[in-house]
Amino acid sequence: MAVIEVDGLCKVFRTKSKEPGLWGSLQAVLRPTYSEVTAVKGISFQVEEGELLAFIGPNGAGKSTTIKMLTGILNPTGGSAQVLGLVPWEARRQLAYNIGSVFGQKSQLWYHLPALDSFRLLASIYEIDTRVYKERLHRLVELFELEEFIKTPVRKLSLGQRMRCEIAASMLHKPKVIFLDEPTIGLDVVAKLKIRELIKRLNEEEKTTIFLTSHDAGDIEQLCRRVIVVNHGEIILDTTTSHLRHNYLTTKLVNVKFGAPCPSLSLTNVEILKHTEKGVKFRMNTKLTAVESVLTELFAQVKAEDISVEEPAMEVIIRDIYARPVQEGDQDAAG
């Protein structure tokens, strides 16, 4: 069952444009000129119940604008959307009881108070019954391992601890769908891993549908089964994470250590990066030539002692997607 249904959603912002400098500012005051910026250009997609979806794109791609429309913060310029059967910008308050949101750059916790006080206040905002709140709090403290610092003022927490509290806070009312806008922004490697583990547990144990935006390829690779890539307000790719990896994982870096010295080597359709008597390092594209044929050609010339094949990181794949046109069949792959 689809919990999020988006059809032709678009958002146009009207912005004031001005020439640089003081003269430009004076002109803008006397004779302002406006231009329209289309942040989201008629996107359509569906998210099924329990899905863990990555909604990614470069800065200014329209990710946050889309989330803001789906949570009822912004009114769209056109198109339609339903979250849990409700139109977000029309039934915002009703929807708020059933969704949670974490904006990595906007805290919902009180800076000078312990997270526990913010939780209490949020329980009051969501009108959670005291007994239910206590049970829920106990569960979240356990799940997010908050016991150690839940009574410490938020200003004294590390960013990772604060983010754990933020996500727990957004889960107090047991939402069916949670929107996470860059939840790992600014975190160190260890804190990132912890947050990812918690998001995964949340999805598996509570069956919460998770709609995640991130700039971090690791978030997508380690968490999500499906990826929607947006750029310039349009969906340029909607596919599974594994399909993304296989379809775009065409470049491989091969490192070979020779068993015996080999001064000369001839390989077709590869880019040799480094060649010494003891070994060779080359880059190949699996779309041009199969790994097997390259290795066969190699073994015919030299005896290999060790071979390693490296795949590009997800980050590189994503950068590649932003730069090149969409390939056939990508849009259907997730279905």
Place this chain on the structure above:
Amino acid sequence: MFMEVKRTVRFLLQYFSANLQSAMEYRGAFISQIIFMFLNNLMLLFFWWVLFTKIDSLNGWSFQQILLLYALAAGAYAFQALFFAGSFSLSSTIAEGRLDFYLTMPRPVLFHVLVSRSSAAAWGDLAFALTIFIMAASPSPSMMLGFLALCLAGGFVSTSFSVLAHSLSFWLGNSVGLASQLTEALLSFSLYPEGIFSAVTRLVLYTLIPAGFVSYLPVRILSEFTLAHAALMAFFALSISLLARFVFYRGLQRYESGNLVVINAAD
């Protein structure tokens, strides 16, 4: 209806309590703010006291009425600053995209923004208002109740005026400066006796900058109570509250959010 009011009051008190706890995290700053606000108000009154040692009345206003004026204006301001201090920073909340948080919560956005802040210094205003009122009127319990009701109504008027001024941000972009000037004008005018102004200015002060409903009319009600004046006061407070609500929600349709890094810290 009763349950809804009960829920709303509980919600307001929860925020009030969280704000108070947050302010009390810094004990020294909390106490000194209150004391200095009390002294600051007293200093303003001191100049009127000096003036009234030279004259008996100022265009029909006695020193006792000036005391009532100050008590009512400080009381109304204290009510706004203690319970609805979100109204003071509403334009920056709008312009910097900080309404997002309130829009994702299942509560009425305007009410939620208003109650989300409380000014610790306003305890000094409240203490000042009560002290001056007791000194000036030696009130009976019913008169004290009347005073508190008028402070409440005046607080609704000044809060609503702030909402109207700050909502300009929906149309003008960042209008923090303009909104501050307008709200400061309301406060300043409410601290001068009505008698010193011309008829045209008075008309402005009962309409566009409604200082008349924050302090002048309440002073009249306390001095010579008439049902008509009390009804007018209640009617205006209700009308401007509804108008502020209407304008804010009209503006909200134009809200464009933002990407500023935000923390939830009390003022």
